[in-house]
Amino acid sequence: MSAVPALVPATPPAEAIVSVRGVTKVYPGGVEALSGITLDFPRGQLTTLLGPSGCGKTTLLKIIAGLVPATSGTVEVAGRTVAGPGPERAFVFQDFALLPWASVLRNVAFGLELRGVPRSEREAVAERFVAQVGLKGFEKRYPHELSGGMRQRVGLARALAVDADVLLMDEPFSAVDEQTRRKFQEDLLGLVATHNKTFIFVTHSIEEAVYVSDRVVLLSRRPSRVSAIIEPDIARDIAPERIRRHPVYLDTVEEIWQALRQYLD
Amino acid sequence: MAAGPLGTAALRLASVAAVLGAWEWAGRVPVSTAFPSFTTTMAAAWELAEDGSLGRALLVTLVPLAIGIAISAAFGIAAGIAMGLSRRAEWLGLPLFIVLQAAPLAALIPLLVLVYGAGLTAKVLTVCIMAVPVIVLNSYKAIRHAPASLVEMGHSFLGTRAQLVVKVILPAASPVIFAGLRLGVAAGFIGAVLAELLISPTGIGDLITYNQSIADYPKMFAAIAAVILFSVLVIGALERVEVAWFRPEKRDLA
Numbered sequence: 180m181s182a183v184p185a186l187v188p189a190t191p192p193a194e195a196i197v198s199v200r201g202v203t204k205v206y207p208g209g210v211e212a213l214s215g216i217t218l219d220f221p222r223g224q225l226t227t228l229l230g231p232s233g234c235g236k237t238t239l240l241k242i243i244a245g246l247v248p249a250t251s252g253t254v255e256v257a258g259r260t261v262a263g264p265g266p267e268r269a270f271v272f273q274d275f276a277l278l279p280w281a282s283v284l285r286n287v288a289f290g291l292e293l294r295g296v297p298r299s300e301r302e303a304v305a306e307r308f309v310a311q312v313g314l315k316g317f318e319k320r321y322p323h324e325l326s327g328g329m330r331q332r333v334g335l336a337r338a339l340a341v342d343a344d345v346l347l348m349d350e351p352f353s354a355v356d357e358q359t360r361r362k363f364q365e366d367l368l369g370l371v372a373t374h375n376k377t378f379i380f381v382t383h384s385i386e387e388a389v390y391v392s393d394r395v396v397l398l399s400r401r402p403s404r405v406s407a408i409i410e411p412d413i414a415r416d417i418a419p420e421r422i423r424r425h426p427v428y429l430d431t432v433e434e435i436w437q438a439l440r441q442y443l444d
Numbered sequence: 445m446a447a448g449p450l451g452t453a454a455l456r457l458a459s460v461a462a463v464l465g466a467w468e469w470a471g472r473v474p475v476s477t478a479f480p481s482f483t484t485t486m487a488a489a490w491e492l493a494e495d496g497s498l499g500r501a502l503l504v505t506l507v508p509l510a511i512g513i514a515i516s517a518a519f520g521i522a523a524g525i526a527m528g529l530s531r532r533a534e535w536l537g538l539p540l541f542i543v544l545q546a547a548p549l550a551a552l553i554p555l556l557v558l559v560y561g562a563g564l565t566a567k568v569l570t571v572c573i574m575a576v577p578v579i580v581l582n583s584y585k586a587i588r589h590a591p592a593s594l595v596e597m598g599h600s601f602l603g604t605r606a607q608l609v610v611k612v613i614l615p616a617a618s619p620v621i622f623a624g625l626r627l628g629v630a631a632g633f634i635g636a637v638l639a640e641l642l643i644s645p646t647g648i649g650d651l652i653t654y655n656q657s658i659a660d661y662p663k664m665f666a667a668i669a670a671v672i673l674f675s676v677l678v679i680g681a682l683e684r685v686e687v688a689w690f691r692p693e694k695r696d697l698a
């Protein structure tokens with residue numbers, strides 16, 4: 180585990196499926212986004228990367244995804260060093276990244292299409308996930324006919340359809356309105372509970388992080404380091420609507436706020 | 445879009461009516477004795493259509509035009525896509541086509557006649573030199589500006605380079621490629637008529653020069669108007685083909 184002191188005593192760590200080892204990223208032009216990040220992501224948990232905007236959260240997520248090369252350091256997923264995208268990881272993009280000329284069904288099936296899965300087979304899988312994210316009946320629609328929240332669900336269904344072990348989500352709820360956002364957060368808790376998947380989730384909202392996460396990793400301002408790891412000790416079997424009034428929830432939000440306010444000017 | 449399809453149609457109709465009205469007025473003043481009004485021109489056009497000379501002329505003009513456009517589209521789109529995808533092709537081709545686009549290419553027509561004689565080949569090449577640069581440069585820009593986030597998405601879902609080109613980059617680029625093709629077709633029409641005026645009078649070019657020589661200006665303008673109308677119709681048809689084949693999501697909007 181990392182040498183960083185946790186604010187809450189950590190429970191014995193589950194086996195790490197993703198390990199980030201001394202990752203540094205300097206963009207061409209000299210912007211140092213990440214500085215020596217070392218982190219483990221336990222299997223089956225939802226870990227959130229939380230930090231001020233511009234601190235390098237997207238950069239770290241894309242390095243894990245194999246979309247951006249690290250300047251130094253390595254990432255291992257299930258014991259293998261990452262050299263590019265792989266079938267065990269799937270990405271949910273902040274800007275949705277849907278093909279505007281493809282129907283909802285084709286967009287959801289697109290990851291399978293690229294893998295050469297036959298049409299009837301991939302569409303059957305896609306239909307299942309379209310229904311699971313609550314878009315049944317919208318299969319033939321095009322992205323421009325959907326609201327922001329619905330588009331993000333298409334992006335989520337596309338990532339679920341390829342059945343990856345690790346889901347990388349970059350501020351997936353930032354472009355939707357507050358009500359939809361709360362609904363999504365509840366749905367996400369359901370996904371974590373029902374799928375045996377590892378979620379790495381990026382947000383800049385403290386409340387969202389505490390609400391959905393098993394672990395919250397606080398990143399400092401650029402060049403980013405791990406400044407603390409917090410495990411909100413909220414029993415996951417209590418009703419979603421009660422979490423936000425739970426004393427541990429409120430205390431953890433306050434604790435993270437105190438830890439992050441030093442990065443404000 | 446604030447105006448619905450009905451509003452758009454009304455706007456187009458109003459714009460056409462305004463232009464034709466101005467034409468009619470200018471012809472009646474008249475701004476020049478050689479300038480016929482819209483109604484006289486239409487009457488002349490009807491005459492030309494009735495005796496079959498307009499149709500025959502258009503068919504003759506269509507030959508170098510169609511061959512030239514087909515060659516320009518195939519070569520221009522292929523070259524533009526290659527330049528968009530490969531640094532080496534870009535390095536090789538981009539300066540050439542930027543110069544060609546800026547150059548007054550009609551000045552090359554005498555050279556073409558010198559080399560190929562005053563026949564079909566020179567006319568086809570005239571169409572090509574007018575149409576190719578704009579088709580190449582638009583195709584190139586279209587590929588270069590394919591959204592990076594979609595390409596990244598395809599990469600993250602394990603798409604190969606070939607898959608990304610076919611399934612992401614080309615469909616994303618198709619609207620701008622087609623816009624270039626439409627501009628290329630318009631330029632090709634200019635080339636076809638120029639060739640018939642400058643190389644040897646045939647087709648619409650012949651109809652224009654002949655009626656000019658006998659001072660039958662309504663018929664001369666009728667021939668000009670016919671070729672403009674034909675060009676507009678072809679370009680409109682091209683737009684439909686694009687939506688039907690490449691952009692299913694726009695079918696309901698058009």
Ligand SMILES: Nc1ncnc2c1ncn2[C@@H]1O[C@H](COP(=O)(O)OP(=O)(O)O)[C@@H](O)[C@H]1O
Binds near residue numbers: 206207208232238
């Ligand atoms: N492709 C890039 N080239 C240069 N600088 C970049 C690039 N992408 C991100 N950056 C810079 O790296 C820093 C971290 O960016 P990012 O990872 O997007 O932050 P976050 O997701 O936390 O808001 C920012 O200062 C940003 O401007």
Ligand SMILES: [Mg+2]
Binds near residue numbers: 237238
């Ligand atoms: Mg970001």
